[in-house]
Amino acid sequence: MANLCKSSLFYSDQHLCYADILPPSEVRARIEVAVLNFLKILNSPVPAITDLPLINRRSNNSRVSRGLLADVSSIFLSHSFCTRSLMKANATKAFIRVWKVMEVCFQLLVKEKRVTQRELFYKLLCSSPEYFTSELQVNRTIQDVVALLRCSRYSLGIMASSRGAVAGRLLLQEPGQEILDCSACGSSGHAITGDLNLLEKLVIQTDARYITVVEKHAIFHRLAEDCIFNQIPSILITAKGYPDIATRFLLHRMSQAFPDLPILALVDWNPAGLAILCTFKFGSIGMGLEAYRYACNVKWLGLRGGDLKLIPEESLVPLKPRDLQIAKSLMSSEILQENYKEELEIMVQSGRRAEIEALYFHGYDFLGKYIARKIVQADYI
Incomplete structure (x- = not known):
């Protein structure tokens, strides 16, 4: 199995590792090679069970690749290996899960x-209940398979589960279907499919001047209901919290199709909001070898420290232990640019957090005015 890692199919001399998007026939071939290598070892004159060599998906193995021609940076993993082994008691089940x-x-x-x-x-729960008891185990095993075969999860036949929605000045057309106008989809917007192949084939058109990534579905709902995309020619997109693959995929597609449109993020002023922004902007270690694939040049519109003067003191709430944990993780990461670090330091030093909804103190229509003013002033970083 050690030879598998270094074969031309699975090994690259480049410093950075990534997963390819491959046709089914090639993925099947890679699985067959893995099985044949394993059987070859078992049938050798001196049979042995070796380890499965997988790319280490810990943060200490991550690198940030900064764009030379565009202001886009992405997280990659380097050639540091971890293993799954039948010979170690704590890794035996993980080894079998991969197969x-x-x-x-x-x-x-x-x-x-x-x-x-x-x-x-x-x-898997029905067929192998002794090995799979939670979705977390399945997700980790999928990433193990991605790391072993160097192909995306979508190439393995696994679709993204999507929570995302899009609204505003965007026309979408599936092959052979009628054009969908996302400005006429109501306050809930158009649900983003988890079928990445369909998202790839979408014909997309817009006359928007901005793309706004909204952290919360409630805020997205408010902005769509107020038709802010008519006041500020824009596209609204939300993952309803931490970004899923499908929402990131569609945002990346729009960034490629409309490279001149600024992508602006509206998130809570807390470490979790910044972590969500950074996931859209750089990718995430949790995505393993696919971390880089959907990164976009997202700018931080708000909330930011300078906006706290707009928020009543009573609306600022103490940071939670989880907030401090996220802040510590972000500060130790090399992805965070200096002005983001400064914002994060202010959060931690103040010990407080602010949510977007606090702006409703000025009325439910104030949020649109707030966004418009910051865009006019180009107040985003």
């Missing part, structure tokens, strides 16, 4: 089917 997930993915690719991660979990 179980590869088996199901191979069957999916043969049948030309796709499943969501949740569907995959229930399939």
